[in-house]
Amino acid sequence: MNVHSRFLHTISPIFKREFSAYFATPLAYVFIVIFLFTMGAFTFYVGHFYENGIADLSVFFAYHPWLYLFLVPAIAMRLWADERRTGTMELLLTLPVPLWATVVGKYLAAWAFTGIALFLTFPIWLTVNFLGQPDNGVILASYIGSFLVAGGYLAIGACMSATTNNQVIAFVVSVVVCFLFTVSGSPLVLDVFRAWAPDALVEAVASFSFVTHFTSITQGVLDLRDLVFFFSLIALFLAANVVVVDLKKGG
Amino acid sequence: MIEIEGLTKRFGPTTAVAHLSLHVAKGEVLGFLGPNGAGKSTAMRMITGFLAPDAGRVTICGHDIETETNAAQAKIGYLPEGAPAYGDMTPRQFLTFVAQVRGFRGAEAKARVAAVVEKTELGPVLEQPIETLSKGFKRRVGLAQAILHDPPVLIMDEPTDGLDPNQKHAVRGLLRAMAAEKAIIISTHLLEEVDAICTRAVIIDRGTLVADGTPAELLARSRYHNAVTLVLSANEAEAAVARLKTLPGVAQIDRKPLGDSVRLTAFPKGGALLIEAVSALASRENWRVQELYAEPGRLDEVFRAVTTSDAARAKAARP
Numbered sequence: 231m232n233v234h235s236r237f238l239h240t241i242s243p244i245f246k247r248e249f250s251a252y253f254a255t256p257l258a259y260v261f262i263v264i265f266l267f268t269m270g271a272f273t274f275y276v277g278h279f280y281e282n283g284i285a286d287l288s289v290f291f292a293y294h295p296w297l298y299l300f301l302v303p304a305i306a307m308r309l310w311a312d313e314r315r316t317g318t319m320e321l322l323l324t325l326p327v328p329l330w331a332t333v334v335g336k337y338l339a340a341w342a343f344t345g346i347a348l349f350l351t352f353p354i355w356l357t358v359n360f361l362g363q364p365d366n367g368v369i370l371a372s373y374i375g376s377f378l379v380a381g382g383y384l385a386i387g388a389c390m391s392a393t394t395n396n397q398v399i400a401f402v403v404s405v406v407v408c409f410l411f412t413v414s415g416s417p418l419v420l421d422v423f424r425a426w427a428p429d430a431l432v433e434a435v436a437s438f439s440f441v442t443h444f445t446s447i448t449q450g451v452l453d454l455r456d457l458v459f460f461f462s463l464i465a466l467f468l469a470a471n472v473v474v475v476d477l478k479k480g481g
Numbered sequence: 482m483i484e485i486e487g488l489t490k491r492f493g494p495t496t497a498v499a500h501l502s503l504h505v506a507k508g509e510v511l512g513f514l515g516p517n518g519a520g521k522s523t524a525m526r527m528i529t530g531f532l533a534p535d536a537g538r539v540t541i542c543g544h545d546i547e548t549e550t551n552a553a554q555a556k557i558g559y560l561p562e563g564a565p566a567y568g569d570m571t572p573r574q575f576l577t578f579v580a581q582v583r584g585f586r587g588a589e590a591k592a593r594v595a596a597v598v599e600k601t602e603l604g605p606v607l608e609q610p611i612e613t614l615s616k617g618f619k620r621r622v623g624l625a626q627a628i629l630h631d632p633p634v635l636i637m638d639e640p641t642d643g644l645d646p647n648q649k650h651a652v653r654g655l656l657r658a659m660a661a662e663k664a665i666i667i668s669t670h671l672l673e674e675v676d677a678i679c680t681r682a683v684i685i686d687r688g689t690l691v692a693d694g695t696p697a698e699l700l701a702r703s704r705y706h707n708a709v710t711l712v713l714s715a716n717e718a719e720a721a722v723a724r725l726k727t728l729p730g731v732a733q734i735d736r737k738p739l740g741d742s743v744r745l746t747a748f749p750k751g752g753a754l755l756i757e758a759v760s761a762l763a764s765r766e767n768w769r770v771q772e773l774y775a776e777p778g779r780l781d782e783v784f785r786a787v788t789t790s791d792a793a794r795a796k797a798a799r800p
Contacts (some may be wrong), residue, residue, distance in 0.1 A: 250574075323530075326582075479533075
């Protein structure tokens with residue numbers, strides 16, 4: 231067996247179980263409905279999609295990081311907190327599977343679920359194509375960017391979920407940490423640093439902003455630096471997730 | 482097959498398990514006894530690789546649990562405390578998940594699941610969410626996932642907890658049937674269970690091994706071992722006590738009124754056999770004996786003698 235198929239062999243049952251767990255309870259359906267409803271409400275009522283008279287989806291995507299800020303931690307909060315509370319964590323971690331595979335499998339399941347929710351926004355893409363001639367390349371890039379933002383929040387949320395057996399705490403802490411990553415490019419945060427820090431540090435803090443990277447992708451440019459940012463952030467938080475699960479098994 | 486050397490685990494200032502060493506061979510069913518909080522579950526969590534020990538090592542079928550964790554875990558079937566399972570899944574989905582994680586695919590996974598469902602009699606509830614099942618069925622779902630891959634080593638934390646007497650009997654039968662080919666550790670605080678299935682019993686108290694032997698050897702440590710109990714009418718009791726005291730092997734006599742009758746228990750000196758002398762005496766004296774039997778020993782008494790109550794432990798732990 232080569233490395234690739236062994237990887238899938240190990241992860242796929244974990245992935246499948248986690249993924250179907252979303253649909254075993256009303257959680258998935260409730261989430262998807264709320265997700266689509268808020269996306270629509272923000273696009274049409276707050277973003278004035280029709281009144282703008284422009285055939286593109288920029289107002290639609292502009293709200294994604296802010297909606298994800300609350301919706302994605304809701305998806306992530308149960309990932310580990312629930313396993314710890316019900317004791318299934320002991321069962322899961324005594325099965326002959328490396329811990330990293332369990333962490334990645336669960337994460338990918340949650341990410342795939344947000345992918346489905348995002349995919350179900352396609353009517354708005356149909357609408358805009360019906361109304362005019364949008365740049366579908368830009369829209370595709372924006373969808374990819376949106377999916378990456380969700381993935382970033384999700385990695386943070388999964389890691390925070392592993393620190394507690396209480397889903398509410400996991401949710402609140404995730405929202406706070408995700409918020410810091412969202413606003414780190416805004417004047418609100420940067421002005422605090424500008425007063426005393428060298429420019430390099432201010433730049434570094436700004437570069438952690440999800441919004442900055444996402445905005446550059448929604449211009450239609452899938453820059454390698456933005457991709458590297460999201461993937462390394464995800465990898466970092468998944469690695470932290472492994473460490474947290476390992477350290478907190480006893481308590 | 483299970484080798485445990487100097488296993489130690491501390492949680493802050495308290496030592497949950499201290500220098501525990503055990504070897505369990507194929508064919509042995511080891512009963513792991515101890516009061517609640519003695520460190521049984523902590524020890525099992527280290528043996529199965531869930532918790533990392535602070536010191537010591539565990540080897541399962543030649544695989545070190547810390548350095549070759551997954552190879553060792555593949556040899557273990559583990560029923561954690563409380564038999565946790567995913568409540569939103571049905572037993573079929575859950576067992577199929579465990580089978581797949583353990584590397585079984587397609588038809589083989591199906592066959593494995595079907596086999597354990599049969600063994601644990603889960604058939605009637607196979608399609609109901611686990612969270613809706615009774616305690617007995619939940620426990621058997623946990624048992625089923627542990628034996629699904631026919632592991633050479635079984636570690637079970639209170640496998641019969643919450644089962645009714647019929648279910649307990651069935652589970653013990655299941656374990657006995659597998660015992661010859663496996664090394665099994667079960668934790669329990671049901672002392673009758675030790676008698677029923679264990680070939681060996683260890684008692685731990687405050688994380689330390691305080692007794693280790695076959696159930697018969699542990700019984701031999703009881704004050705009641707080889708004691709003789711007889712029940713006779715109250716008016717004969719006085720004379721009987723006086724006569725029993727004259728027997729050379731008798732150390733002490735307990736009496737306990739039972740309505741019109743009295744139960745006398747004669748304890749032997751140094752575990753000597755008393756039954757023959759007592760029964761000869763009884764027939765010589767023409768006592769109207771209602772009951773007369775030799776005591777095998779009482780495990781609960783041994784248990785109490787070598788362990789401490791949780792209140793006493795809490796008191797001792799206070800600075």
